[in-house]
Amino acid sequence: MNRITGRTVAFAARAATQLALASALLGGAIAAYAQTDTPVGVWQTVDDHTGQPKALVQISDDGSGQLSGKVIKGLSANNNPERKCTACTDARKDQPILGMTVIDGMKKTDDGWDNGHILDPENGKVYRCKMHVEDGGHKLVVRGYLGIALLGRSQTWIRQQ
Known part of the structure; x- marks a missing residue:
């Protein structure tokens, strides 16, 4: 036994x-x-003019399936943590860019995330936004546009570990 x-x-x-x-x-x-397969995480943005790293944006799910993103760190050489969005025209006017929500309302669609908005703190303009992940989730293509997606510009952000 x-x-x-x-x-x-x-x-x-x-x-x-x-x-x-x-x-x-x-x-x-x-x-x-x-x-x-999701944009949730931390992403390094790139300056359109210099091609240099600009900021880190943390994208998170609010629990209802909508994604938002906020600036968690500036990376540019002229980064000033006290820098404010002086060009903003909404409630973010004169608020610090560090910690600011720059992406909101992103919802899952068949080919990515759409129906949200993105703020460009450089000029204070808010654009419609769509995004999708590429390269096994290492890249995020973010497109800001007015009216239709054909009238806009895209940036490729890099996932940070």
Whole structure:
């Protein structure tokens, strides 16, 4: 009887170890997949004029499936943490750009996220916005436009680890 119990215990211990390992591996694969198919995360933006890193924007889900993004760090050489959005014309006028929500209302569509807005703190203008992930989730193509998406410009942001 002890011999059977000993084998049963050893078998159960090996099975538990293998199950824990498989769960960890599968959990990592699921987390990696989730990270690559959504814009949720931290993204490095690029200056249109210089091509240099400009800021870090954190995109998050508000819990209802809508995404928003806020500036969490400035990266440019002339970055001033006290810099304010003097060109803004809405409630963000004269507010610090650091910590400012610059993307709001993004909703999942068949080919990405759409129906939101993006603020350009440089000129204070608010544009309609659509975005999609590329390159296995390492790049985010963000398009700001007026009226129709053909009349706008796109930027490619890089996911930060």
